[in-house]
Amino acid sequence: MKRLLSFLLCFGILLFWSSCRDDFEFSPSKGQLEFAKDTIYLDTVFSTIGSSTYNLKVYNRSDDDIVIPTIQFENGLNSRYRMNVDGATGLSEEQEGKFFENVELLANDSLFIFIETTIDISSPELGALENQFLYTDRILFDSGSNQQDIDVVTLVKDAVFIYPNKDDVTNIVETLTFDVDGDGIQDDTNLQGRFLTDEELTFTNEKPYVIYGYAGVGAGKTLTMDAGARVHFHAESGIIVTNNGSLNINGDYSPDQETLANEVILEGDRLEPLYSDIPGQWGTIWLFDGSINNTINYATIKNATVGIIADGNQYATNDKLTITNSQIYNVSSFGIRGTATSITAKNVVINNCGQSAFAGTYGGKYNFTHCTIANYWNNSFRQFPALLLNDFIIDEDNTVFTNDLTEANFENCIIYGNDNPEFLLENEGDAFNYKFTNCLLRFENNNLEGTGNYDFDDTNFYVDNVFNDNPDFENPLENMMRIGEASGANGKASTQFSSGNDLLGNLRDSVNPDCGAYETVMFDD
Incomplete structure (x- = not known):
């Protein structure tokens, strides 16, 4: 009996609330939409390969529930772009991804538009094109005096x-x-x-x-x-x-x-x-x-x-x-x-x-x-x-x-990293020939140093190396591997193995060259 009374009470409250509530009434938009971006840039794509999906957020900042009469591409059904509006793909198969009618947007709410493209650079209707070109279109919201638009731009490369x-x-x-x-x-x-x-x-x-x-x-x-x-x-x-x-x-x-x-x-x-x-x-x-x-x-x-x-x-x-x-x-x-x-x-x-x-x-x-x-x-x-x-x-x-x-010869090299030690020598056979000469090496291990392959005083295998000094890389996490003025590799290379230019075309120092692929530079602030 108590459960029945509770149900009737809740049902009565719902009836009362619904009788007091007006149904949502949507009025046509009046060009007051706001957009998270004014241009959608789809990153470079290859001809005939689909792009990633990009999104545009559309806001209704007003206190009125509105309906957007149309959302479409300026190039209409011929557009090489396609979109999805809050999960909808369009009214018909022909219009799929191209044309949307009467899109509702509640007061102080937003919707998402997802955009992607596939463009064939050789399509006859695109005309005679070079190996790459910009393909552009516009998303049109409503029409006439209420029309608003967002540019869509893609660089397309032939391949x-x-x-x-x-x-x-x-x-x-x-x-x-x-x-x-x-x-x-x-x-x-x-x-x-x-x-x-x-x-x-x-x-x-x-x-x-x-x-x-x-x-x-x-x-x-x-x-x-x-x-x-x-x-x-x-x-x-x-x-x-x-x-x-x-x-x-x-x-x-x-x-x-x-x-x-x-x-x-x-x-x-x-x-x-x-x-x-x-x-x-x-x-x-x-x-x-x-x-x-x-x-x-x-x-x-x-x-x-x-x-x-x-x-x-x-x-x-x-x-x-x-x-x-x-x-x-x-x-x-x-x-x-x-x-x-x-x-x-x-x-x-x-x-x-x-x-x-x-x-x-x-x-x-x-x-x-x-x-x-x-x-x-x-x-x-x-x-x-x-x-x-x-x-x-x-x-x-x-x-x-x-x-x-x-043989394994490493001359004028930098062997370093964010772990320690940064080289490992493992041999099971008879011939294991290696040599490090004028290198900057990272190796700190008290259990291994001075024994076997890690006897750094043995000049048959180690000559004029520097251990554990900071190489002063520019930014190794971003693969910027030039060395600065504070590098432990500066002036430590041997002229015996050094000649010509470094990786950037800089002439190596003829007297005191640096270890690694780069000569020292002064980093920009």
């Missing part, structure tokens, strides 16, 4: 697209087949991609390249990238160089360090500022065992899973990889990972890697001069230091296999 074939019936995407293990037999892989045709083996600076899946360089072929080329990779994409194939990246010095116009830049295909420094957006540059004479000069490789993987060819006449005047940043695993291979590097900077900046594993031959091998990764815990050298691998049965580290 060369490289992607694997896909079977229209089975939807199976083409995968790469090549000799993976060097036994002369072609192996099927699960790597989506295809081999580049002869006509695709030169990347110019005329248009950017967008790669889906792995672009393969076949046996006896050479992929050449000209100075100023821009290469963008979709998720889980990259470049694979197979047996007797080569990669030659021929960048050049760029006087304007803001644009790096002459460098070759390899990064992901998301161009929004939000993605400019996000690691792991694409796969890797993979130099398989048997690929030869790979060279990289003046390149920036960033936001990959692994910057470069180099496998095998340890005893080849020419080095597997020669990399100079280049930068590798923001990779989720290793900057460069070499396995039983041979690498020569000069004026190279590696920083912000989820594991090691450089790892020379299962032996090999490595020579690094005037390189900055640093790691200021702060996205997660990392297992390894900036520099890792070992001469073994362990298979799934826990069997240990060793291979000679024939």
